Amino acid sequence: MIVRRTALALVAFGVLVAAEANAQSRFGFGVSGLIGFPSVQHDVGGAVETLSGTTVGVGAYVRFASVEVGGRYLQGSIDDAGAGRAQDLVEGAAALLVRPVRPLSIGFGPRARSYVEGGGTERWVTWEARVGLDTWLFPRVLRSAIEVSLAVGGSESGGASIAAGKGVEAGLDLRIPRTPLFLGVAYRVDQVRLDGDTRQDTVEQFLLRVGISR
Amino acid sequence: MRLVPLSVVALAVLAAQPARAQTAAQLVDRGVEAYQDLDLGGAAGLFRRALAVTGTDSLVLAGRLRALGYLGAAEFLRGDRDSTVAAFRRIVLLSPRHRLDDLVFPPDITALYAEVQRDTKVVHVALPPIVRFRAGDAGFRPQLLASSFHQIVVTVDRSDGTTARLLFQGLIGDSLEVLWDGLDGLGAPVPSARYVLRVESRDPAGEPVRIVRVPLDVRAAEPDTLPHPILADSALLPERSPEERNVQALIGGLAGGIGLAVLPSLLASDSELSPGRFVLAGSVTVAGVIGFFTQRGGRPLPANVAANEAQRQLWRADLDRVAQENARRRTQVELSIQVGAAAAVELQRP
Numbered sequence: 001m002i003v004r005r006t007a008l009a010l011v012a013f014g015v016l017v018a019a020e021a022n023a024q025s026r027f028g029f030g031v032s033g034l035i036g037f038p039s040v041q042h043d044v045g046g047a048v049e050t051l052s053g054t055t056v057g058v059g060a061y062v063r064f065a066s067v068e069v070g071g072r073y074l075q076g077s078i079d080d081a082g083a084g085r086a087q088d089l090v091e092g093a094a095a096l097l098v099r100p101v102r103p104l105s106i107g108f109g110p111r112a113r114s115y116v117e118g119g120g121t122e123r124w125v126t127w128e129a130r131v132g133l134d135t136w137l138f139p140r141v142l143r144s145a146i147e148v149s150l151a152v153g154g155s156e157s158g159g160a161s162i163a164a165g166k167g168v169e170a171g172l173d174l175r176i177p178r179t180p181l182f183l184g185v186a187y188r189v190d191q192v193r194l195d196g197d198t199r200q201d202t203v204e205q206f207l208l209r210v211g212i213s214r
Numbered sequence: 215m216r217l218v219p220l221s222v223v224a225l226a227v228l229a230a231q232p233a234r235a236q237t238a239a240q241l242v243d244r245g246v247e248a249y250q251d252l253d254l255g256g257a258a259g260l261f262r263r264a265l266a267v268t269g270t271d272s273l274v275l276a277g278r279l280r281a282l283g284y285l286g287a288a289e290f291l292r293g294d295r296d297s298t299v300a301a302f303r304r305i306v307l308l309s310p311r312h313r314l315d316d317l318v319f320p321p322d323i324t325a326l327y328a329e330v331q332r333d334t335k336v337v338h339v340a341l342p343p344i345v346r347f348r349a350g351d352a353g354f355r356p357q358l359l360a361s362s363f364h365q366i367v368v369t370v371d372r373s374d375g376t377t378a379r380l381l382f383q384g385l386i387g388d389s390l391e392v393l394w395d396g397l398d399g400l401g402a403p404v405p406s407a408r409y410v411l412r413v414e415s416r417d418p419a420g421e422p423v424r425i426v427r428v429p430l431d432v433r434a435a436e437p438d439t440l441p442h443p444i445l446a447d448s449a450l451l452p453e454r455s456p457e458e459r460n461v462q463a464l465i466g467g468l469a470g471g472i473g474l475a476v477l478p479s480l481l482a483s484d485s486e487l488s489p490g491r492f493v494l495a496g497s498v499t500v501a502g503v504i505g506f507f508t509q510r511g512g513r514p515l516p517a518n519v520a521a522n523e524a525q526r527q528l529w530r531a532d533l534d535r536v537a538q539e540n541a542r543r544r545t546q547v548e549l550s551i552q553v554g555a556a557a558a559v560e561l562q563r564p
Contacts (some may be wrong), residue, residue, distance in 0.1 A: 007337075007469065007534055016493065039488065041485055043484075043485075061466075069289055102459075102467065128325065133466065133469055135462045135463060135465065135466025135467075135469075136463065136505075137463045137466055137498075137501045137502050137505035138463070138501070138505050138509060139460075139509065142501055143470075143503065144466045144498045144501065145470070146470045146473040146474070148473075148477065150241075167530070168473065168474075168478055168481055168493075169496065170470050170474040170494070171470075171494065171498075172470075172494070172497060172498055172501065185494060186494075187474060187478075187494050189478040189481065189482055189485075189489045189491075190481075191481055191485065200484075202482045202485040204478070204482075204487055204488055206494075209260060210355050
Protein backbone atom coordinates (compact mmCIF):
# COMPACT_ATOMS: atom_id res chain seq x y z
CA MET A 1 0.00 0.00 0.00
CA ILE A 2 2.74 2.43 1.02
CA VAL A 3 4.86 1.47 -1.99
CA ARG A 4 1.98 2.20 -4.34
CA ARG A 5 1.31 5.58 -2.74
CA THR A 6 5.00 6.42 -2.97
CA ALA A 7 5.10 5.52 -6.66
CA LEU A 8 2.03 7.62 -7.36
CA ALA A 9 3.51 10.55 -5.54
CA LEU A 10 6.79 10.26 -7.44
CA VAL A 11 4.98 10.13 -10.78
CA ALA A 12 2.91 13.18 -9.91
CA PHE A 13 6.02 14.98 -8.79
CA GLY A 14 7.86 14.11 -12.00
CA VAL A 15 5.00 15.50 -14.06
CA LEU A 16 5.13 18.73 -12.14
CA VAL A 17 8.90 19.05 -12.54
CA ALA A 18 8.59 18.49 -16.27
CA ALA A 19 5.88 21.13 -16.45
CA GLU A 20 8.33 23.55 -14.98
CA ALA A 21 10.79 23.17 -17.83
CA ASN A 22 9.26 26.17 -19.56
CA ALA A 23 8.94 28.25 -16.45
CA GLN A 24 10.61 31.64 -16.33
CA SER A 25 14.20 31.65 -15.18
CA ARG A 26 14.80 33.12 -11.79
CA PHE A 27 17.58 32.26 -9.36
CA GLY A 28 17.38 32.67 -5.61
CA PHE A 29 18.82 31.30 -2.45
CA GLY A 30 18.56 31.64 1.30
CA VAL A 31 20.48 30.60 4.39
CA SER A 32 19.25 30.89 7.94
CA GLY A 33 20.16 29.99 11.46
CA LEU A 34 17.49 28.15 13.44
CA ILE A 35 16.56 27.82 17.08
CA GLY A 36 13.88 25.25 17.87
CA PHE A 37 11.86 24.65 20.99
CA PRO A 38 10.55 21.10 20.51
CA SER A 39 8.08 19.22 22.62
CA VAL A 40 8.02 15.46 21.91
CA GLN A 41 5.24 13.20 23.07
CA HIS A 42 6.09 9.47 22.96
CA ASP A 43 2.89 7.47 23.13
CA VAL A 44 3.69 3.81 23.72
CA GLY A 45 0.57 1.74 24.19
CA GLY A 46 -1.32 4.62 25.76
CA ALA A 47 1.50 5.65 28.09
CA VAL A 48 2.45 9.18 27.13
CA GLU A 49 5.79 10.65 27.96
CA THR A 50 6.55 14.30 27.11
CA LEU A 51 10.08 15.62 26.63
CA SER A 52 10.96 19.17 25.70
CA GLY A 53 14.09 21.19 25.17
CA THR A 54 15.99 23.33 22.71
CA THR A 55 17.63 22.62 19.38
CA VAL A 56 19.77 24.71 17.08
CA GLY A 57 20.60 24.29 13.44
CA VAL A 58 20.62 25.71 9.96
CA GLY A 59 18.30 25.84 6.99
CA ALA A 60 18.97 26.62 3.36
CA TYR A 61 17.34 26.59 -0.04
CA VAL A 62 18.26 27.22 -3.65
CA ARG A 63 15.63 28.21 -6.19
CA PHE A 64 15.88 28.20 -9.95
CA ALA A 65 12.84 29.31 -11.86
CA SER A 66 9.99 27.61 -10.06
CA VAL A 67 11.98 24.69 -8.75
CA GLU A 68 13.37 24.83 -5.27
CA VAL A 69 15.60 22.51 -3.28
CA GLY A 70 15.79 23.05 0.44
CA GLY A 71 16.59 21.45 3.72
CA ARG A 72 17.14 21.99 7.40
CA TYR A 73 19.13 20.39 10.18
CA LEU A 74 18.57 20.78 13.95
CA GLN A 75 20.03 19.11 16.96
CA GLY A 76 19.77 19.53 20.71
CA SER A 77 18.52 17.82 23.78
CA ILE A 78 15.12 17.20 25.31
CA ASP A 79 14.14 16.02 28.75
CA ASP A 80 11.08 15.44 30.84
CA ALA A 81 11.74 18.36 33.19
CA GLY A 82 12.52 16.65 36.44
CA ALA A 83 11.80 12.95 35.94
CA GLY A 84 15.41 12.29 35.05
CA ARG A 85 15.00 11.17 31.45
CA ALA A 86 16.84 12.99 28.68
CA GLN A 87 17.47 12.39 25.00
CA ASP A 88 19.47 14.00 22.28
CA LEU A 89 17.25 14.98 19.39
CA VAL A 90 18.62 15.25 15.84
CA GLU A 91 16.30 16.19 13.03
CA GLY A 92 16.87 16.70 9.35
CA ALA A 93 14.60 17.24 6.37
CA ALA A 94 15.06 17.86 2.67
CA ALA A 95 12.61 18.51 -0.11
CA LEU A 96 12.34 19.26 -3.76
CA LEU A 97 9.55 21.76 -4.39
CA VAL A 98 7.90 23.12 -7.48
CA ARG A 99 5.60 26.09 -7.76
CA PRO A 100 3.18 25.41 -10.61
CA VAL A 101 1.21 28.54 -9.80
CA ARG A 102 1.66 31.14 -7.16
CA PRO A 103 1.11 30.87 -4.23
CA LEU A 104 0.95 27.08 -4.38
CA SER A 105 3.95 24.84 -3.89
CA ILE A 106 4.12 21.07 -4.09
CA GLY A 107 7.05 19.03 -2.93
CA PHE A 108 8.46 15.75 -1.87
CA GLY A 109 11.32 14.68 0.34
CA PRO A 110 12.55 12.77 3.37
CA ARG A 111 12.43 13.70 7.03
CA ALA A 112 14.62 11.92 9.56
CA ARG A 113 14.49 12.21 13.30
CA SER A 114 16.84 10.49 15.75
CA TYR A 115 16.54 10.06 19.49
CA VAL A 116 19.84 9.26 21.17
CA GLU A 117 19.75 7.95 24.70
CA GLY A 118 22.33 5.96 26.63
CA GLY A 119 24.39 5.01 23.61
CA GLY A 120 21.41 3.77 21.64
CA THR A 121 19.90 5.55 18.71
CA GLU A 122 16.35 5.33 17.51
CA ARG A 123 15.86 6.73 14.03
CA TRP A 124 12.60 7.54 12.26
CA VAL A 125 12.60 8.23 8.52
CA THR A 126 9.51 9.29 6.62
CA TRP A 127 8.99 10.26 3.01
CA GLU A 128 6.63 13.16 2.80
CA ALA A 129 4.56 14.75 0.11
CA ARG A 130 3.98 18.44 0.84
CA VAL A 131 1.52 21.06 -0.26
CA GLY A 132 2.07 24.66 0.73
CA LEU A 133 0.81 28.18 0.27
CA ASP A 134 2.94 31.28 0.75
CA THR A 135 1.84 34.84 0.13
CA TRP A 136 3.07 38.33 0.78
CA LEU A 137 0.88 40.02 3.35
CA PHE A 138 2.86 43.22 2.79
CA PRO A 139 4.72 43.12 -0.51
CA ARG A 140 8.40 42.34 -0.01
CA VAL A 141 8.14 42.92 3.74
CA LEU A 142 5.96 40.35 5.46
CA ARG A 143 5.22 36.92 4.13
CA SER A 144 3.18 34.08 5.56
CA ALA A 145 3.49 30.42 4.68
CA ILE A 146 1.62 27.29 5.58
CA GLU A 147 2.50 23.75 4.58
CA VAL A 148 0.75 20.43 5.09
CA SER A 149 2.69 17.22 4.77
CA LEU A 150 1.61 13.61 4.45
CA ALA A 151 3.91 10.67 4.93
CA VAL A 152 3.79 8.28 2.01
CA GLY A 153 6.32 5.87 3.35
CA GLY A 154 9.05 5.36 5.88
CA SER A 155 10.45 3.18 8.59
CA GLU A 156 11.75 3.09 12.10
CA SER A 157 15.23 1.79 12.94
CA GLY A 158 13.76 -1.02 14.99
CA GLY A 159 12.29 -2.49 11.79
CA ALA A 160 8.73 -1.24 12.06
CA SER A 161 7.07 0.49 9.17
CA ILE A 162 5.36 3.83 9.27
CA ALA A 163 1.60 3.41 9.26
CA ALA A 164 0.71 7.06 9.01
CA GLY A 165 2.34 10.42 9.27
CA LYS A 166 1.07 13.93 8.87
CA GLY A 167 2.16 17.38 9.79
CA VAL A 168 1.52 21.06 9.43
CA GLU A 169 3.88 24.05 9.62
CA ALA A 170 3.04 27.72 9.39
CA GLY A 171 4.82 30.96 10.11
CA LEU A 172 5.75 34.51 9.28
CA ASP A 173 8.90 35.94 7.72
CA LEU A 174 9.76 39.60 8.12
CA ARG A 175 12.24 41.03 5.62
CA ILE A 176 14.36 43.99 6.63
CA PRO A 177 13.80 46.53 3.84
CA ARG A 178 16.73 47.22 1.53
CA THR A 179 18.74 44.37 3.05
CA PRO A 180 18.81 40.65 2.36
CA LEU A 181 18.11 39.94 6.04
CA PHE A 182 14.97 38.32 7.30
CA LEU A 183 13.58 37.21 10.64
CA GLY A 184 11.08 34.43 10.96
CA VAL A 185 8.92 32.56 13.42
CA ALA A 186 7.11 29.30 12.70
CA TYR A 187 5.11 26.59 14.41
CA ARG A 188 5.26 22.96 13.39
CA VAL A 189 3.54 19.83 14.57
CA ASP A 190 3.75 16.37 13.10
CA GLN A 191 2.52 13.02 14.21
CA VAL A 192 3.90 9.67 13.09
CA ARG A 193 2.37 6.30 13.91
CA LEU A 194 3.99 2.89 13.53
CA ASP A 195 2.26 -0.16 12.12
CA GLY A 196 0.12 -1.95 14.66
CA ASP A 197 -0.32 1.19 16.70
CA THR A 198 2.63 0.12 18.82
CA ARG A 199 3.88 3.66 19.07
CA GLN A 200 2.94 7.17 18.10
CA ASP A 201 5.20 10.21 18.32
CA THR A 202 3.88 13.75 18.21
CA VAL A 203 6.53 16.46 17.79
CA GLU A 204 5.50 20.05 18.27
CA GLN A 205 7.97 22.92 18.04
CA PHE A 206 8.32 26.63 17.66
CA LEU A 207 11.14 27.78 15.38
CA LEU A 208 12.92 31.10 15.29
CA ARG A 209 15.09 31.88 12.30
CA VAL A 210 17.42 34.65 11.19
CA GLY A 211 18.97 34.61 7.77
CA ILE A 212 19.60 36.12 4.41
CA SER A 213 17.88 35.47 1.14
CA ARG A 214 18.01 36.72 -2.41
CA MET B 215 9.94 145.22 -52.14
CA ARG B 216 10.43 142.46 -49.63
CA LEU B 217 11.45 139.79 -52.22
CA VAL B 218 14.65 141.52 -53.26
CA PRO B 219 16.52 141.32 -49.90
CA LEU B 220 15.40 137.69 -49.34
CA SER B 221 16.74 136.54 -52.72
CA VAL B 222 20.04 138.29 -52.04
CA VAL B 223 20.40 136.45 -48.73
CA ALA B 224 19.55 133.11 -50.36
CA LEU B 225 22.09 133.64 -53.11
CA ALA B 226 24.70 134.57 -50.55
CA VAL B 227 24.02 131.39 -48.56
CA LEU B 228 24.14 129.18 -51.67
CA ALA B 229 27.35 130.85 -52.85
CA ALA B 230 28.98 130.44 -49.46
CA GLN B 231 28.73 126.63 -49.48
CA PRO B 232 31.04 125.91 -52.46
CA ALA B 233 33.34 128.71 -51.35
CA ARG B 234 33.83 127.05 -47.96
CA ALA B 235 34.21 123.59 -49.60
CA GLN B 236 37.04 124.83 -51.73
CA THR B 237 38.78 126.57 -48.90
CA ALA B 238 40.61 123.57 -47.38
CA ALA B 239 41.85 122.36 -50.77
CA GLN B 240 42.68 125.91 -51.81
CA LEU B 241 44.61 126.39 -48.59
CA VAL B 242 46.68 123.34 -49.47
CA ASP B 243 47.26 124.63 -53.00
CA ARG B 244 48.27 128.02 -51.67
CA GLY B 245 50.50 126.29 -49.11
CA VAL B 246 52.22 124.32 -51.89
CA GLU B 247 52.81 127.56 -53.81
CA ALA B 248 54.25 129.18 -50.70
CA TYR B 249 56.45 126.08 -50.11
CA GLN B 250 57.74 126.31 -53.67
CA ASP B 251 58.43 130.01 -53.13
CA LEU B 252 60.36 128.97 -49.99
CA ASP B 253 57.91 130.86 -47.80
CA LEU B 254 58.18 127.95 -45.40
CA GLY B 255 56.55 129.59 -42.39
CA GLY B 256 53.57 130.75 -44.44
CA ALA B 257 53.28 127.36 -46.07
CA ALA B 258 53.26 125.58 -42.72
CA GLY B 259 50.55 127.90 -41.48
CA LEU B 260 48.38 127.32 -44.54
CA PHE B 261 48.77 123.52 -44.25
CA ARG B 262 47.84 123.61 -40.57
CA ARG B 263 44.75 125.73 -41.33
CA ALA B 264 43.75 123.29 -44.07
CA LEU B 265 44.18 120.30 -41.76
CA ALA B 266 42.19 122.01 -39.04
CA VAL B 267 39.08 122.31 -41.19
CA THR B 268 36.39 119.92 -39.94
CA GLY B 269 33.03 118.84 -41.11
CA THR B 270 31.97 118.30 -44.67
CA ASP B 271 34.60 120.71 -45.95
CA SER B 272 37.50 118.88 -44.39
CA LEU B 273 40.17 117.35 -46.55
CA VAL B 274 39.72 113.90 -47.95
CA LEU B 275 42.37 111.32 -47.17
CA ALA B 276 44.50 112.09 -50.21
CA GLY B 277 44.37 115.80 -49.43
CA ARG B 278 45.34 115.25 -45.82
CA LEU B 279 48.26 113.04 -46.82
CA ARG B 280 49.40 115.72 -49.30
CA ALA B 281 49.09 118.51 -46.75
CA LEU B 282 50.91 116.51 -44.07
CA GLY B 283 53.72 115.61 -46.49
CA TYR B 284 54.30 119.22 -47.41
CA LEU B 285 53.90 120.32 -43.80
CA GLY B 286 56.59 117.85 -42.72
CA ALA B 287 58.88 118.94 -45.53
CA ALA B 288 58.38 122.63 -44.70
CA GLU B 289 59.12 122.02 -41.03
CA PHE B 290 62.16 119.94 -41.99
CA LEU B 291 63.52 122.78 -44.14
CA ARG B 292 62.80 125.16 -41.27
CA GLY B 293 64.94 122.92 -39.05
CA ASP B 294 62.12 121.72 -36.80
CA ARG B 295 62.69 117.99 -36.71
CA ASP B 296 60.13 117.25 -33.99
CA SER B 297 57.36 118.89 -35.96
CA THR B 298 58.52 117.03 -39.06
CA VAL B 299 58.40 113.68 -37.25
CA ALA B 300 54.98 114.52 -35.84
CA ALA B 301 53.59 115.32 -39.29
CA PHE B 302 55.12 112.22 -40.86
CA ARG B 303 53.83 110.08 -38.01
CA ARG B 304 50.32 111.36 -38.67
CA ILE B 305 50.75 110.23 -42.28
CA VAL B 306 51.77 106.73 -41.17
CA LEU B 307 48.82 106.50 -38.80
CA LEU B 308 46.45 107.54 -41.57
CA SER B 309 47.96 105.31 -44.23
CA PRO B 310 50.64 102.85 -43.11
CA ARG B 311 51.74 102.04 -46.64
CA HIS B 312 51.97 105.67 -47.90
CA ARG B 313 55.17 106.76 -49.64
CA LEU B 314 56.47 110.31 -50.13
CA ASP B 315 57.04 111.20 -53.79
CA ASP B 316 60.79 111.04 -54.49
CA LEU B 317 60.32 113.45 -57.40
CA VAL B 318 58.77 116.10 -55.15
CA PHE B 319 60.75 115.84 -51.94
CA PRO B 320 64.51 115.70 -51.50
CA PRO B 321 66.18 112.46 -50.40
CA ASP B 322 66.94 113.59 -46.85
CA ILE B 323 63.23 114.27 -46.29
CA THR B 324 62.07 110.96 -47.77
CA ALA B 325 64.78 109.21 -45.73
CA LEU B 326 63.46 110.75 -42.52
CA TYR B 327 59.93 109.78 -43.52
CA ALA B 328 61.08 106.19 -44.08
CA GLU B 329 62.68 106.21 -40.64
CA VAL B 330 59.47 107.44 -39.02
CA GLN B 331 57.49 104.86 -40.93
CA ARG B 332 59.82 102.11 -39.76
CA ASP B 333 59.61 103.20 -36.12
CA THR B 334 55.84 103.61 -36.07
CA LYS B 335 54.19 100.22 -35.62
CA VAL B 336 50.77 100.57 -37.20
CA VAL B 337 48.39 98.04 -38.65
CA HIS B 338 45.30 98.94 -40.64
CA VAL B 339 42.43 96.49 -40.85
CA ALA B 340 40.52 96.30 -44.09
CA LEU B 341 37.16 94.55 -44.03
CA PRO B 342 33.89 94.81 -45.92
CA PRO B 343 31.05 96.23 -43.80
CA ILE B 344 29.16 92.94 -43.76
CA VAL B 345 30.55 89.40 -44.06
CA ARG B 346 28.36 86.33 -44.39
CA PHE B 347 29.62 82.77 -44.31
CA ARG B 348 28.92 79.37 -42.84
CA ALA B 349 30.65 78.49 -39.58
CA GLY B 350 33.53 76.19 -40.30
CA ASP B 351 34.39 77.84 -43.60
CA ALA B 352 37.20 80.37 -43.52
CA GLY B 353 34.88 83.15 -44.68
CA PHE B 354 36.07 85.99 -42.48
CA ARG B 355 39.32 87.32 -43.99
CA PRO B 356 40.51 90.65 -42.62
CA GLN B 357 43.33 92.22 -44.62
CA LEU B 358 46.02 93.68 -42.40
CA LEU B 359 48.27 96.45 -43.76
CA ALA B 360 51.36 97.20 -41.71
CA SER B 361 53.56 100.29 -41.68
CA SER B 362 56.64 98.18 -41.05
CA PHE B 363 57.89 94.76 -40.13
CA HIS B 364 56.81 93.92 -36.55
CA GLN B 365 55.10 91.41 -34.27
CA ILE B 366 51.33 91.30 -34.01
CA VAL B 367 48.71 89.25 -32.17
CA VAL B 368 45.28 88.96 -33.76
CA THR B 369 42.37 87.65 -31.70
CA VAL B 370 38.62 87.64 -31.69
CA ASP B 371 37.56 88.71 -28.21
CA ARG B 372 34.23 88.47 -26.48
CA SER B 373 32.60 91.54 -25.01
CA ASP B 374 33.92 90.61 -21.56
CA GLY B 375 37.49 90.73 -22.87
CA THR B 376 38.13 87.01 -22.95
CA THR B 377 39.58 85.54 -26.09
CA ALA B 378 37.18 83.55 -28.22
CA ARG B 379 39.79 82.61 -30.79
CA LEU B 380 43.44 83.37 -31.47
CA LEU B 381 43.75 84.01 -35.19
CA PHE B 382 47.41 84.90 -35.62
CA GLN B 383 50.52 85.52 -33.59
CA GLY B 384 53.75 86.34 -35.36
CA LEU B 385 55.49 88.76 -37.69
CA ILE B 386 53.81 90.91 -40.29
CA GLY B 387 55.71 92.47 -43.21
CA ASP B 388 53.64 94.86 -45.24
CA SER B 389 50.36 92.99 -45.44
CA LEU B 390 48.72 89.84 -44.15
CA GLU B 391 45.40 88.08 -44.60
CA VAL B 392 44.16 86.26 -41.50
CA LEU B 393 41.36 83.74 -41.63
CA TRP B 394 38.54 83.04 -39.19
CA ASP B 395 36.07 80.22 -39.62
CA GLY B 396 33.58 81.51 -37.01
CA LEU B 397 34.53 78.85 -34.47
CA ASP B 398 35.76 79.40 -30.96
CA GLY B 399 38.84 77.84 -29.45
CA LEU B 400 36.93 74.63 -28.74
CA GLY B 401 35.76 74.28 -32.31
CA ALA B 402 32.15 75.29 -31.71
CA PRO B 403 30.40 78.02 -33.68
CA VAL B 404 30.34 81.26 -31.73
CA PRO B 405 26.89 82.32 -30.52
CA SER B 406 25.26 85.59 -31.51
CA ALA B 407 26.95 88.40 -29.61
CA ARG B 408 29.20 91.42 -29.93
CA TYR B 409 32.84 90.58 -30.44
CA VAL B 410 35.98 92.56 -31.14
CA LEU B 411 38.64 91.86 -33.71
CA ARG B 412 41.74 92.88 -31.80
CA VAL B 413 45.07 93.52 -33.49
CA GLU B 414 47.89 94.18 -31.06
CA SER B 415 51.16 95.57 -32.41
CA ARG B 416 54.28 94.87 -30.38
CA ASP B 417 57.70 96.43 -30.26
CA PRO B 418 60.87 94.35 -30.75
CA ALA B 419 60.90 93.66 -27.01
CA GLY B 420 57.45 92.11 -27.30
CA GLU B 421 55.68 94.90 -25.43
CA PRO B 422 52.32 95.98 -26.84
CA VAL B 423 52.49 99.47 -28.35
CA ARG B 424 49.24 99.82 -30.22
CA ILE B 425 45.91 98.05 -30.29
CA VAL B 426 43.35 98.28 -33.05
CA ARG B 427 39.86 97.20 -32.11
CA VAL B 428 37.24 96.49 -34.72
CA PRO B 429 33.73 95.87 -33.35
CA LEU B 430 32.05 92.81 -34.81
CA ASP B 431 28.32 92.29 -34.42
CA VAL B 432 27.97 88.55 -34.98
CA ARG B 433 24.58 87.04 -35.72
CA ALA B 434 24.55 83.26 -35.73
CA ALA B 435 21.56 81.84 -37.55
CA GLU B 436 21.19 78.32 -36.25
CA PRO B 437 19.39 75.95 -38.55
CA ASP B 438 16.06 74.56 -37.41
CA THR B 439 16.43 71.42 -35.37
CA LEU B 440 14.00 68.56 -35.21
CA PRO B 441 11.75 68.37 -32.17
CA HIS B 442 12.49 65.58 -29.76
CA PRO B 443 9.99 62.77 -30.12
CA ILE B 444 7.66 62.49 -27.17
CA LEU B 445 6.38 59.25 -25.83
CA ALA B 446 2.97 60.19 -24.51
CA ASP B 447 1.52 58.23 -21.64
CA SER B 448 -1.58 57.77 -23.74
CA ALA B 449 0.49 55.74 -26.21
CA LEU B 450 1.32 53.18 -23.55
CA LEU B 451 -0.84 50.34 -22.36
CA PRO B 452 -1.66 50.00 -18.66
CA GLU B 453 0.96 47.80 -17.05
CA ARG B 454 -1.21 46.82 -14.11
CA SER B 455 -4.80 45.89 -13.85
CA PRO B 456 -7.13 48.43 -12.22
CA GLU B 457 -6.42 49.04 -8.57
CA GLU B 458 -7.77 46.40 -6.33
CA ARG B 459 -7.53 45.21 -2.77
CA ASN B 460 -4.68 42.87 -1.92
CA VAL B 461 -6.90 39.78 -1.83
CA GLN B 462 -3.87 37.55 -1.75
CA ALA B 463 -2.86 39.02 1.60
CA LEU B 464 -6.30 38.35 3.01
CA ILE B 465 -6.35 34.78 1.71
CA GLY B 466 -2.82 34.15 2.90
CA GLY B 467 -3.51 35.64 6.32
CA LEU B 468 -6.73 33.74 6.84
CA ALA B 469 -5.33 30.49 5.49
CA GLY B 470 -2.25 30.77 7.65
CA GLY B 471 -4.18 31.80 10.75
CA ILE B 472 -6.93 29.25 10.45
CA GLY B 473 -4.48 26.60 9.41
CA LEU B 474 -2.35 27.26 12.48
CA ALA B 475 -5.33 27.26 14.77
CA VAL B 476 -7.27 24.33 13.36
CA LEU B 477 -5.01 21.94 11.47
CA PRO B 478 -2.75 20.95 14.39
CA SER B 479 -5.81 19.96 16.41
CA LEU B 480 -7.13 17.90 13.52
CA LEU B 481 -3.80 16.24 12.75
CA ALA B 482 -2.95 15.47 16.34
CA SER B 483 -6.35 15.35 17.96
CA ASP B 484 -5.26 12.96 20.63
CA SER B 485 -2.30 15.07 21.72
CA GLU B 486 -2.10 18.00 24.03
CA LEU B 487 -0.76 20.87 21.95
CA SER B 488 0.67 24.20 22.98
CA PRO B 489 -1.79 27.11 23.00
CA GLY B 490 1.10 29.34 21.96
CA ARG B 491 0.28 28.59 18.34
CA PHE B 492 -2.90 30.64 18.67
CA VAL B 493 -0.77 33.75 19.25
CA LEU B 494 1.06 33.09 16.00
CA ALA B 495 -2.21 32.23 14.24
CA GLY B 496 -3.73 35.51 15.41
CA SER B 497 -0.66 37.44 14.25
CA VAL B 498 -0.83 35.92 10.78
CA THR B 499 -4.55 36.61 10.48
CA VAL B 500 -4.32 40.19 11.70
CA ALA B 501 -1.36 40.88 9.38
CA GLY B 502 -3.31 39.49 6.44
CA VAL B 503 -6.36 41.61 7.22
CA ILE B 504 -4.24 44.73 7.62
CA GLY B 505 -2.45 43.91 4.38
CA PHE B 506 -5.80 43.54 2.63
CA PHE B 507 -7.04 46.95 3.72
CA THR B 508 -3.82 48.90 3.38
CA GLN B 509 -2.22 47.51 0.25
CA ARG B 510 -3.73 48.47 -3.04
CA GLY B 511 -2.55 47.85 -6.53
CA GLY B 512 -3.51 45.85 -9.53
CA ARG B 513 -1.91 42.76 -10.89
CA PRO B 514 0.98 43.18 -13.36
CA LEU B 515 0.00 42.68 -17.00
CA PRO B 516 3.09 41.08 -18.59
CA ALA B 517 1.82 41.37 -22.17
CA ASN B 518 1.27 45.09 -21.77
CA VAL B 519 4.62 45.51 -20.04
CA ALA B 520 6.36 43.80 -22.98
CA ALA B 521 4.43 45.87 -25.53
CA ASN B 522 5.30 49.08 -23.70
CA GLU B 523 8.95 48.12 -23.51
CA ALA B 524 8.99 47.57 -27.27
CA GLN B 525 7.34 50.96 -27.70
CA ARG B 526 9.94 52.57 -25.45
CA GLN B 527 12.80 50.97 -27.39
CA LEU B 528 11.43 52.39 -30.64
CA TRP B 529 11.08 55.78 -28.98
CA ARG B 530 14.65 55.65 -27.66
CA ALA B 531 15.98 54.74 -31.11
CA ASP B 532 14.01 57.64 -32.58
CA LEU B 533 15.37 59.93 -29.88
CA ASP B 534 18.95 58.92 -30.70
CA ARG B 535 18.36 59.49 -34.41
CA VAL B 536 16.94 62.98 -33.80
CA ALA B 537 19.78 63.84 -31.43
CA GLN B 538 22.34 62.83 -34.06
CA GLU B 539 20.57 64.78 -36.78
CA ASN B 540 20.30 67.87 -34.58
CA ALA B 541 23.98 67.62 -33.65
CA ARG B 542 24.80 67.54 -37.36
CA ARG B 543 22.56 70.52 -38.07
CA ARG B 544 24.00 72.55 -35.23
CA THR B 545 27.39 72.50 -36.93
CA GLN B 546 25.87 74.24 -39.96
CA VAL B 547 25.48 77.70 -38.47
CA GLU B 548 25.24 80.66 -40.84
CA LEU B 549 27.13 83.67 -39.53
CA SER B 550 26.50 87.29 -40.44
CA ILE B 551 29.12 89.71 -39.19
CA GLN B 552 28.55 93.44 -39.25
CA VAL B 553 31.87 95.23 -39.05
CA GLY B 554 32.06 98.48 -37.08
CA ALA B 555 34.51 101.34 -37.26
CA ALA B 556 38.00 100.56 -36.10
CA ALA B 557 39.45 102.39 -33.14
CA ALA B 558 43.11 102.47 -32.15
CA VAL B 559 44.72 102.87 -28.77
CA GLU B 560 48.33 103.98 -28.47
CA LEU B 561 49.98 102.33 -25.51
CA GLN B 562 53.49 103.68 -25.87
CA ARG B 563 55.10 106.22 -28.13
CA PRO B 564 58.51 105.36 -29.49
